[in-house]
Amino acid sequence: MNAKRLSISLVGIILLLCLGAGARAESPTKSSAPPDRxxxxxxxxxxxxxxxxxxxxxxxxxxxxxxxxxxxxxxxxxxxxxxxxxxxxxxxxxxxxxxxxxxxxxxxxxxxxxxxxxxxxEEAANMIAAARDLPEPTDRHFAVYLEPNRLVPLTGRIAQVSANLAETDVTPLQQAFVDYEYVTSIMKYDKSGTGWGRGDALYACDVRRGNCTDFHSLFIGLARARGIPARFTIGFPIGSAKSGDVPGYHCWAEFYSGGVWVPVDASEASKHRDRHDYYFGHLDAARVAFTMGRDLVxxxxxxxxxxxxxxxxxxxxxxxxxxxxxxxxxxxxxxxxx
CATH class of the missing domain: 2.60.40.2250 (Immunoglobulin-like)
Known part of the structure; x- marks a missing residue:
């Protein structure tokens, strides 16, 4: 995979490419305008x-x-x-x-x-704070963000892939970026066939395609398997036009590092390669959030x-x-x- 490392300097966080970007088979899709603030x-x-x-x-x-x-x-x-x-x-x-x-x-x-x-x-994480190598939270409030979901197991195949991606002597932010790189490199936004759209981490891991639920279920599973709290939010996208119909939902993820929640939109990063780095730590304002969580009673x-x-x-x-x-x-x- 294309592993990217994060290092901390006085001017902030610098993303260093350890390998070339050859694993991204698709050509970048250029966005017509900067992200909505x-x-x-x-x-x-x-x-x-x-x-x-x-x-x-x-x-x-x-x-x-x-x-x-x-x-x-x-x-x-x-x-x-x-x-x-x-x-x-x-x-x-x-x-x-x-x-x-x-x-x-x-x-x-x-x-x-x-x-x-x-x-x-626009949601923008404090990446300087997120880069701090703080102990993982032990408060019971975080337990739900570390547990498996019905379609996001943390054992078996997910645990194996997570272990293969594990870096040594890195912060949660650095490890999460490696996971993000993996998901956006191997997965294709593709809603053909059956099985996509359920947020099935095993399906995403093996078939390597799907929609936003599949992208973020895999990311959340990989993060939680390494002890990094992660959570799921679902809502709707808002188009670039002044008005219009919305064809369906959109979802994204967050992980916890350095005492702050960091947003991730891996599926949008896959569709808009020129915003790849932006969607690790930012969410554009062209969306509306409804519900957080999975397996809801x-x-x-x-x-x-x-x-x-x-x-x-x-x-x-x-x-x-x-x-x-x-x-x-x-x-x-x-x-x-x-």
Whole structure:
């Protein structure tokens, strides 16, 4: 692989190429403009959830809400639906949902439209702080970021690859960069065939293609296998035009080093090679974040198994999950200026 080392100097962090860039088989895709530093936009999230059983007695749905943090401010949140709903804090990772509920007689479908205005700012890690070689955190708050997920095992193949990539006498930041180099060098953004999109780290490791969930599941697995806390966030991309429809979700990762969280967008780095180094430590503002974490048990709890991730609506009728492919969704945005 193309291993890159990080070294610390008085002027900051310098990336040193130990080997050439020959392992990157694809030609760089040039971005038409610099990364967005700030975006102001209105986002609309619409879903129509079918009730296929007219004799059903109970309907429930869980709709993810946009998160609020240092990089994303939400205002004028509005939810329109003909059934009762309440906003429920999920108690971890800043996640919130709108919980919809109805009892018989049920309609043939339940529409829900959520809209909100957003100020999204570029996320840029303090790389000087991240380069510090501090002991790994022992606080129980970090335990979830070091544990395996159902589709992100930390043993077997993932452990083997992680061990092969392991460097000696390096900081977590340096090791994470080696992992990032590996993922962006071997993987191709390719949504053909089947198996992609589940965030299956073993699939990504062996097949070496997929979408953003696959890229970041592999990165998170490699980091956690080395004792580096890492976490997963999912939301939506925002296009470069002033307004438009959003075809689907986007996700990214963060790892913990030197007492700070460092963002990584490996799939965007793969698609835009001229931003390869930028996406290690930065996230552009052309996105909106919704939910953090995997294997989610919701509040109130769903009857089904833990959710792989939550970005599209999850619904149950009499305790049985509504197939995702039956739920119609539409997402759009419109810039609102400064």
């Amino acid at each position: 700030v975006r102001n936009f209105k986002f609309t999230y619409h879903a129509d959830i079918p009730v296929s059983n007219p004799a059903a007695k109970k309907f429930e749905a869980w709709i993810p809400l946009p998160r609020e943090d240092a990089f994303q401010q939400i205002r004028d949140l509005k939810i329109e639906t003909p059934v009762h709903f309440e906003i429920v804090d999920q108690g971890s990772n800043g996640n919130r949902i709108a919980h919809l509920e109805a009892i018989a007689p049920l309609p043939t479908s339940v529409p829900v439209t959520m809209s909100f205005s957003t100020i999204r700012r 919701l509040k109130p709890p769903q009857k089904g198994e833990p959710l792989n991730y939550l970005i599209y609506p999850y619904a149950e009728i009499d305790g049985a999950a509504v197939p995702q492919k039956e739920i119609k969704t539409k997402f759009s945005y419109a810039d609102t200026g400064a």
